[in-house]
Amino acid sequence: MVERYFEALKEVKDPEIPVLNIVEMGMVLGLEAEGEKVRVRFRPTFSGCPALALIREEIQKALKAAGAKEVEVVEEKTPWTTEAMTEEAREKLRAYGVAPPLPLPMAHQDPPCPRCGGQRVVLKNPFGATLCKMLYQCASCGEVFEAFKAV
Structure with a gap:
């Protein structure tokens, strides 16, 4: 089940660079599923990124479309670096x-x-x-x- 949700996150594009998704950008730090509840830990690429609210919304939509009834999106304060990109x-x-x-x-x-x-x-x-x-x-x-x- 976790794999299905993880695959759904690959459909969430970076709004400023639409050829990339948040998984290959290294923004997703973890995903946990318990029944129909999913918790995603992610980090923004830059603090104050204007696309942050949209990315959070797209994470919610993608996971609900994959079957999650409840989605919790947790923003981690771990700094992102370009080394995290695949x-x-x-x-x-x-x-x-x-x-x-x-x-x-x-x-x-x-x-x-x-x-x-x-x-x-x-x-x-x-x-x-x-x-x-x-x-x-x-x-x-x-x-x-x-x-x-x-x-």
């Missing part, structure tokens, strides 16, 4: 045109272009469409792209 999430970001976060020891470096893989990139703005991304331009292919910040 490799699948990183590949999905790259395919979406967003440079995935670099490993933390390399966070000070510029990311390669997700379109051509070029290493010659220029930071255009430390903020992209959301606070968790930066805006770059690739000198090799000329594309402007967002890069997910490593935290």
Whole structure:
């Protein structure tokens, strides 16, 4: 039964990055089911994230659609880091045109272009469409792209 609920959570997308779900983002810390009652422990990617209320609602809806009668969503204060993202999430970001976060020891470096893989990139703005991304331009292919910040 827990597997069914866990699979349902994979349908909850990050509203700011719709190609990723909250499981592959590393936001889900635990899931417990007792009968028709489900308790989910999760952590937001950034404190004060404007999508937090929507994510909580989507968790509730997904679990109820999977058969839960009662859902408790507990927000943990454990800090999230980009190291929690799965490799699948990183590949999905790259395919979406967003440079995935670099490993933390390399966070000070510029990311390669997700379109051509070029290493010659220029930071255009430390903020992209959301606070968790930066805006770059690739000198090799000329594309402007967002890069997910490593935290």
